[in-house]
C-alpha cells in the first residue's frame with residue numbers, strides 16, 4: 001500500500017482528505033502540494049508517471065475528470081485545483097489553491113506577520129503601479145521594505161539584505177515573477193489563489209479580461225481611453241484570429257493591439273508608484289493630496305532598474 005509521507009493537511013482528520021481517493025489521487029496531490037503551480041503539460045506528465053507506479057491506466061482524456069474528482073475530495077479542506085492560461089505564455093496551467101482566500105495569512109502560509117506585511121505592501125505597489133504597468137522595479141520593491149508599520153503605526157522596517165532574501169523567497173514560492181530586467185509582477189499562483197483578496201481589497205483597480213473575465217495584469221487594452229476593454233494576449237489572438245481588421249469587442253473601434261497592460265519582459269519597470277488606496281501609508285502622508293501621490297523617493301535610484 002502506497003501511503004505518501006508528508007500528506008498532513010488535516011492531522012486530526014486524516015480521512016477527510018483521503019476518503020474516496022485512490023493512490024493515484026493521493027500521489028498526484030502530493031506532487032501538486034510541493035509544486036503548487038504546473039503547466040498542464042507538466043501535470044499530465046506527472047499524472048502519467050504516477051499511473052505507471054500505481055498501475056492504473058493512463059488516459060489523457062480522463063485528466064479533466066481526474067481533476068474534478070480531486071476537487072470533490074478536497075472540497076472540505078478548502079483546497080482546489082484551478083486551471084487557467086498563463087498571462088505571458090498563454091500556456092494552460094494547473095494550480096493547487098487555497099480557497100479560503102479572504103485573508104492573506106491563510107493563503108500565503110509560512111511567513112511571519114512582518115513578512116506578510118511586506119508581501120501586502122508589494123501587492124499594493126504592483127496593483128497601483130502607474131499606467132496599469134502592474135509591476136514594480138527591484139529598487140521600488142526594496143524601498144517598500146522601509147515603509148512597513150505595525151498596527152500601532154510603529155515602524156517595522158526590514159533591512160535591505162533581509163528584504164532581498166524575502167523577495168527571492170516570494171519568487172521561489174511562485175507568488176511573484178521577476179523579469180529579466182528585475183521587475184516584479186504577479187504570478188499565476190497569486191492571480192489564481194488571491195483572486196478573492198485582490199478583488200475585495202482593490203475593487204476596480206483590479207481589471208478583468210473582457211473575454212475570459214479572469215483578472216488581467218498582462219495584455220492589451222483598448223486605445224479609447226474611456227473604454228473598459230482589456231484582453232489577455234492569448235485571448236486577443238484567439239478572438240481576432242479570423243478578423244482582418246480587429247475591432248474592440250466593447251466599443252468596436254480599431255484594435256491594433258499597441259497599448260499594453262503590464263510591461264514586456266525586456267523593459268525596465270517603472271520607478272514611480274501611484275497609490276490610490278491605503279493612503280495612510282508614507283506616500284499619502286508625504287503628498288497629502290488627492291490619492292494620486294507619487295512615490296518621489298523612488299526617483300533617486302532609478303538607474304538601478306536596468307541591472
Ligand SMILES: [Zn+2]
Pocket residue numbers: 209210211212213214231232235
Ligand atoms: Zn482573457
Ligand SMILES: [Zn+2]
Pocket residue numbers: 222223224227228229248249250251252253
Ligand atoms: Zn473599446
